[in-house]
Amino acid sequence: MTATVTTDPEVDKSTSRGTSRGTGGARRRLPRIPDRIRQGGLPYLLLLPAVLLELLIHIIPMVIGIVMSFRQLTQFFINNWGAAPWSGLDNYKIAVDIDAPIGEALLHSFFVTCVFTFFSVGLAWLLGTAAAILLQENFRGRGVLRTIFLVPYALPVYAAVITWAFMFQRDNGMINHVLHDQLGITDEPSFWLIGDNSLYTLIIVSVWKGWPFAFLMLMAGLQNIPRELYEAASIDGAGIWQQIRRITLPSLRPVNQVLILVLFLWTFNDFNTPFVLFGKSAPENADLISIHIYQSSFVTWNFGTGSAMSVLLLLFLLIVTAVYLFFTSRGRKGADV
Amino acid sequence: MRHLRAASAVTLALSIAVAATGCGGGTTSGGSNESPKTLTYWASNQGPSIEADKKILTPELKKFEKETGIKVKLEVVPWADLLNRILAATTSGQGPDVLNIGNTWSASLQATGALLPWDDKNFEAIGGRDRFVDSAVASAGKEGEPPAAVPLYSLAYALYYNKKMFAEAGVEKPPATWDELVATGKKISKDGKWGLGAEGGNLSNNIHQTFVLGQQHGADFFDKDGKATFTSDGAVAAVKQYIDFMAKDKIIAPGNAEYAQNQSLTDFAKGKTAMVLWQAAASTFAAQGMKPEDWGAAPVPVPSGAPGTGEQVNSMVAGINMAVFKNSKNIDGAKKFVKFMTSDAEQKLLNKTYGSIPPVKAAQADAAFGAPDLKVLRDTLATSAAPLPQVPNESQFETAVGTAVKELWADAAAGRPVTEASVKERLEKAQQTMQQ
Numbered sequence: 001m002t003a004t005v006t007t008d009p010e011v012d013k014s015t016s017r018g019t020s021r022g023t024g025g026a027r028r029r030l031p032r033i034p035d036r037i038r039q040g041g042l043p044y045l046l047l048l049p050a051v052l053l054e055l056l057i058h059i060i061p062m063v064i065g066i067v068m069s070f071r072q073l074t075q076f077f078i079n080n081w082g083a084a085p086w087s088g089l090d091n092y093k094i095a096v097d098i099d100a101p102i103g104e105a106l107l108h109s110f111f112v113t114c115v116f117t118f119f120s121v122g123l124a125w126l127l128g129t130a131a132a133i134l135l136q137e138n139f140r141g142r143g144v145l146r147t148i149f150l151v152p153y154a155l156p157v158y159a160a161v162i163t164w165a166f167m168f169q170r171d172n173g174m175i176n177h178v179l180h181d182q183l184g185i186t187d188e189p190s191f192w193l194i195g196d197n198s199l200y201t202l203i204i205v206s207v208w209k210g211w212p213f214a215f216l217m218l219m220a221g222l223q224n225i226p227r228e229l230y231e232a233a234s235i236d237g238a239g240i241w242q243q244i245r246r247i248t249l250p251s252l253r254p255v256n257q258v259l260i261l262v263l264f265l266w267t268f269n270d271f272n273t274p275f276v277l278f279g280k281s282a283p284e285n286a287d288l289i290s291i292h293i294y295q296s297s298f299v300t301w302n303f304g305t306g307s308a309m310s311v312l313l314l315l316f317l318l319i320v321t322a323v324y325l326f327f328t329s330r331g332r333k334g335a336d337v
Numbered sequence: 338m339r340h341l342r343a344a345s346a347v348t349l350a351l352s353i354a355v356a357a358t359g360c361g362g363g364t365t366s367g368g369s370n371e372s373p374k375t376l377t378y379w380a381s382n383q384g385p386s387i388e389a390d391k392k393i394l395t396p397e398l399k400k401f402e403k404e405t406g407i408k409v410k411l412e413v414v415p416w417a418d419l420l421n422r423i424l425a426a427t428t429s430g431q432g433p434d435v436l437n438i439g440n441t442w443s444a445s446l447q448a449t450g451a452l453l454p455w456d457d458k459n460f461e462a463i464g465g466r467d468r469f470v471d472s473a474v475a476s477a478g479k480e481g482e483p484p485a486a487v488p489l490y491s492l493a494y495a496l497y498y499n500k501k502m503f504a505e506a507g508v509e510k511p512p513a514t515w516d517e518l519v520a521t522g523k524k525i526s527k528d529g530k531w532g533l534g535a536e537g538g539n540l541s542n543n544i545h546q547t548f549v550l551g552q553q554h555g556a557d558f559f560d561k562d563g564k565a566t567f568t569s570d571g572a573v574a575a576v577k578q579y580i581d582f583m584a585k586d587k588i589i590a591p592g593n594a595e596y597a598q599n600q601s602l603t604d605f606a607k608g609k610t611a612m613v614l615w616q617a618a619a620s621t622f623a624a625q626g627m628k629p630e631d632w633g634a635a636p637v638p639v640p641s642g643a644p645g646t647g648e649q650v651n652s653m654v655a656g657i658n659m660a661v662f663k664n665s666k667n668i669d670g671a672k673k674f675v676k677f678m679t680s681d682a683e684q685k686l687l688n689k690t691y692g693s694i695p696p697v698k699a700a701q702a703d704a705a706f707g708a709p710d711l712k713v714l715r716d717t718l719a720t721s722a723a724p725l726p727q728v729p730n731e732s733q734f735e736t737a738v739g740t741a742v743k744e745l746w747a748d749a750a751a752g753r754p755v756t757e758a759s760v761k762e763r764l765e766k767a768q769q770t771m772q773q
Contacts, residue, residue, distance in 0.1 A: 075729060078428045079451040101769035171592040194538065194595045194747040279597060281540055281740040283747065298421060300733040301445065 069307035078303065091308035102296075106309060108284070109292040113268060116199065116288060120206040121263045125256075127207065128214025133248060136222055146219075153212035161276035164205045168192035168277075193278060198286035206273055210266070214259055221255035222248070257328045264324075265317060289313060368453070368661075368668030376670050377410045377433035379422070381657055383490065383691045385624055387413045393690055401677045407670045420732075426662070427451040434665040435674050438486055440476040440658045441541075441725045441735070447478045447485035448729035453661040453668070454483035463487065463676040473696035476654040476724035486658035487675055488696035490688055492616040493717040494545065494652040495634045495710065502530065502611040511612075511635035513642040515578070518612070522588030525611045532588030534601030534610040535579075537746030540739025543579075545653050546614060547742055548725055550575035552650040553640055558734060559726045567738060567768040568761055576742060577760045584749035594750035605632075616655045617692045619710055634710035636717055644721035652722040656696065694718055730771060737767035 069091055071077075077084035097103040131149055135142055152160065167174045169192075176189040192201045229247050238246065249256075271290040274282050280299055282291045293313065297306020378398075384390045390413040398409040412433070414422055420442060426432025427449050438446060446452055453459065455477070460466040466474060473491050477484035496518075498511050506525045512518040522532025536542040551558060556571025566572070583589040590610070593601060602618060604610040606625035614637055622632055636644050637651040644651045659678060661671040677683060684700035694715050695701050706715055725731065741763040749755050 075445055075448050075732075076450075078424065079430075079449045081428070101766055105770065170595055171590075189592075191595060191747070191750060194743070195751050279538065281736060281743060284744065295736060298424065299736045300730075301424070302733075 065307050066311055068303055069311045071304050073302070073304040073307070075301040078301070084304070087304060091304045092312070094305055095308045095312060102305070105287075106289075106292060106296075109287045109289050112199070112285065112287055113289040116202060116206070116286075117264060117267045119203050120210060120267045121260065123203070123207045124210040124214050124263060124267075125260060127211040128216075128218050128259075129252075131211075131215045132218035132222055133244065135219065149215055150212050152208055153216065157209065157272045158276055160209065161205060161273055164201075164208075165193065165277050168201050194283050196285055198278065198283040201277065202274060202286045202288070205277065206267060206270065209273065210263060214263065217255055217259045218252060221252045225251045261321065261324055265321070268317065269313075368663055368665045368671075370669050371666040373667050373670055374406065375408050375410065376435060376665075376667055376674055378412070378674070379419070379433045379436040380411060380413045381419055381437040381439070382413055382415050383657065383693070385620065387415065393687070397678075397683060397687070401674060404677070405670070405673055407667070407673065409674065430664055432662045432664075434667055434671045435659065435661055437489065437657050438660050440473075440486070440488070440654065440656045441731055443477045443485050443658055444479045444727040445729055445732045446660070447482065451663055452485045453663045453665075453671075454478075454485060455487055456483040459483075459672065460487075462672045463679055468679070468697050468699065470696050470698060470701070470718065472654045472718060472722055472724065473656060476656065476727070477658050479727050479729075486660035487679060488656060489659040489678060490657045490691060490693040491696040491718055492655035492693050493714045493722050494549070494614055494616050494637050494655065495618075495713045495717065496612060496637050497605065497615055497618050497622075497632055497634050497710075498612045499605060499608060499610075500631060500633055502608060506611075511633065512638050513636070514640060515638050517642075518638050519582070519586045519588060522582070522586065522612070526588045529609070531590040531604075531610050532612060533582055534596075534604055534613040535582070535589050535593045535746070536596045536599065536601050537594035537750070538597030538743055540735055540743060543739045543742035543746075544725070544735045545655070547572075547576050547579050547738065548653055549637065549650060549723075550578055552723055553648050554578075555648055557726065558738065559728050563728045563730075565734070565768045565771045567741075567764040573757055573761050573764060576745065576764065577755065577757060579742070580745045580749050580755050580760070583746065584755040591750040594746035616652075617714065620692045634713045636713055636721070639721070644717065646721065646723075650721050650723045652717045654718065654722045654724045656693070733771055737770050738764065741767040 068081075070086060070088065071081075071084040072087040072090070073081065073084045094100070094102050095106055098107045135146060135149075166172075170176060170189050173192070175192060176186075180186045180189045190197055192198065225248065229251075230243055233243050233247055269290055270288065271294065274286060274288045274291045275294070278286060278291070280291075280295060282288065289309075293306050293309045296309055297303045380390060380394055382390055384393055391411065394411055394413070398411055402408050416439075419437075419439070423432070423436065423438065423442075423446065426436075427446070432451075447454075455466075457466070469488055470491065473488035474484055477486045477488060496511060502525060503509075503511075503521075506521075508521050508524060512521045518533070525532045535546075548558065551572050554571035554575045556566075556569045556575060558565065558567055558572060560566050583591065583593070590604075593604075599621065601610060601613055602615065602621050603625060605613050606622055606627050619629075623629075639645075639649045639651045641649055643649060659675055661668070661675065665671050678687075679697055681697060681699045684695040684697045685703050685705065688695045688700065689703075689705050692711070694706055694711065695703075701715060706712070726734065728734070745755055745760060745763055748759065
């Protein structure tokens with residue numbers, strides 16, 4: 001081989017070119033299908049399992065749910081769905097007729113959910129931001145604190161919320177033991193799981209459960225802000241509040257955009273927290289829409305109306321998400337320019 | 338390329354079709370005897386735990402296998418899940434062959450058409466309808482239609498009282514009328530002790546109590562056509578009477594308003610509450626460390642002091658029924674299994690273990706069910722118990738009215754006035770949410 005190279009470089013070049021051409025030809029000549037697949041089929045083939053599963057797990061049940069909302073699917077027909085009469089928009093009419101009790105209750109539940117979501121997301125975000133900023137500084141015990149802060153996020157929801165339900169019991173719960181027996185703040189032990197306080201209970205548990213996620217996301221976001229910005233700012237004489245307002249918050253904008261949307265969707269749809277705290281019939285003040293829909297379908301065996309309410313909820317969340325993304329993205333583009 | 342696209346389109350279409358038929362509702366075909374050697378059985382949780390139930394039932398299932406050669410696969414389903422599991426099974430057509438149902442669900446499940454109707458022919462296969470107590474059969478489905486299930490364990494409400502607390506307060510005998518109950522309760526309710534217990538957050542329990550009080554006020558919650566009549570004077574008076582034990586008479590501790598996990602029984606066992614209205618509480622008391630001589634059982638009070646029918650009814654017919662899914666692949670085996678479980682011998686054994694009363698007349702005569710507390714339950718079932726309304730939307734009724742009563746407990750506990758008007762308003766709202 002070496003001899004050839006030294007004697008005649010031209011030949012060598014040509015052979016090497018020849019071989020390369022040869023392999024190319026062989027590649028083209030081998031099976032014809034892979035080439036065709038490479039032209040556009042292969043990606044689809046690889047996507048197929050995911051698409052099938054997506055269809056099976058998300059799309060088909062959703063479509064069936066939407067179909068159900070147009071049928072009068074009560075206990076008389078659940079054994080044979082096909083026989084359930086089509087009811088057109090009747091289920092929707094019942095759900096949105098706010099002068100009738102069912103629509104009125106749904107509207108009430110919707111308002112309760114809005115108030116709940118506003119406070120829960122707001123407080124979770126505030127706590128998460130504050131904790132993330134505080135833990136930016138390097139100090140002893142930072143790792144331990146970070147771990148502790150993430151515990152609520154790591155705990156199984158059911159176990160955690162059941163524990164809260166025990167703590168909120170009126171006669172034997174720890175909350176009243178501290179507030180009433182030890183600190184003497186209240187004259188009478190308060191009810192937390194029934195009556196007027198139930199909304200506070202729900203918000204407290206929800207914030208406790210939700211803020212570590214905000215903390216985690218924001219902590220990651222803070223890592224991306226260059227130190228130099230702060231240094232330059234402090235040389236210019238900016239205090240800590242100004243630094244947070246002028247540097248930290250604007251830099252976290254993209255993170256916040258996603259974070260708040262995700263928190264909003266999770267909180268608005270939350271079923272586990274109210275269900276474990278209050279059981280299948282939540283107190284009026286804490287009658288979240290997810291529980292309300294569950295009650296309107298599973299507990300009363302009226303899956304048609306329940307589905308109609310679910311579709312309305314889906315539409316509402318879609319619209320809110322779309323509007324939110326429209327405005328926040330436009331704002332961001334403007335800021336980038 | 339075209340081939341591939343076609344191939345993937347076919348695959349996609351096929352998988353959608355498979356998925357769609359898989360989710361497309363249950364089979365409506367009748368049962369068959371395709372697999373005569375096996376049965377699946379969903380038992381309800383009757384003992385202290387799921388594990389205990391498995392231990393109690395497994396030897397009996399082995400006995401059945403020895404007799405018939407049919408192997409029974411047992412699953413004990415907790416009460417919190419049972420109805421949802423049954424609904425899912427009904428919807429998908431993928432359920433057990435034989436299952437236990439709470440008897441108050443009978444008419445609702447009957448309406449789905451998924452359960453085998455127990456007409457004369459099917460009853461013949463298990464020894465005849467006459468073997469069962471009438472009130473128990475009446476709680477297995479809508480009047481005038483073949484029952485959707487067969488009674489398995491029967492229960493009734495009794496007034497359980499703490500003997501020591503009665504003695505300390507100088508009360509000699511358990512109250513027989515509501516006036517006596519209130520008077521007794523007032524004597525006891527002081528220094529952190531209370532006369533009566535309640536489970537304000539438990540919707541079913543709220544229904545059971547207000548239903549009986551409703552009967553005593555001459556009110557049914559449904560009329561003959563199955564239409565809701567929650568706001569009749571009798572119904573309002575019944576609900577108000579129940580809430581007034583806390584709001585007006587102050588013999589129930591306010592904390593009971595949020596009880597839903599049998600905390601009232603714990604209070605009873607700890608000597609904090611002197612009386613509870615409960616069904617077959619003996620085993621729970623024992624589990625809480627009470628000795629049989631610590632407590633007594635008496636019939637639930639009635640206006641006249643003598644329980645009977647009509648306005649002297651003092652309990653619902655509580656209990657568990659056994660049903661067969663119509664689309665079972667072993668319908669004959671399922672009937673054999675129901676026959677086995679309702680045989681005199683099994684009835685005596687199982688009801689003794691669970692502290693319930695056999696709905697089978699011959700088994701009821703056994704001396705074991707003549708013990709003082711069980712005798713109260715047995716007599717109540719025989720003479721003064723009425724089945725809860727057997728209407729298809731019973732489940733809605735329990736939720737709507739049960740929630741109304743729960744909210745009223747919350748009002749009473751918070752010290753807000755509970756008036757006839759406020760009770761009526763809640764019941765009115767409950768009635769309006771009932772869809773026919």
